[in-house]
Amino acid sequence: MSEFNLLGKMLLFFGVVLIILxxxxxxVGKLPFSGRLPGDIIIQRKNFVFYFPLGLCILISIILTIIFRIFRH
Incomplete structure (x- = not known):
């Protein structure tokens, strides 16, 4: 397989992954529980709002870990 074939397949794979993500x-923005999970950090000031969905990040990490472990075996 030539180097360009391999590069083309890798680019297609990463493109599909980006589309899925x-x-x-x-x-995720349309889910009713997003933004209200325990562990989400919201800091509101007069002209500033900082939101970090830590709970959602942990939930997504757990789900992806389970999926990858299933496909690995």
């Missing part, structure tokens, strides 16, 4: 991020 983009779709997941679009759907």
């Amino acid at each position: 983009g779709g997941i991020f679009l759907l």
Whole structure:
């Protein structure tokens, strides 16, 4: 297999992964529990709002870990 074939396949794979991740991020914003999980950090000031969805990050990490372990075996 030539180097360009391998590079092309890798680019296609990463493109598909990015499309899937983009779709997941679009759907996460529509979930009723997003933004209200325990562990989410919200700091509100007069002209400033900082939001870090720590609980959602942990939940996504656990789900992806389970999925990757299933596909690895």
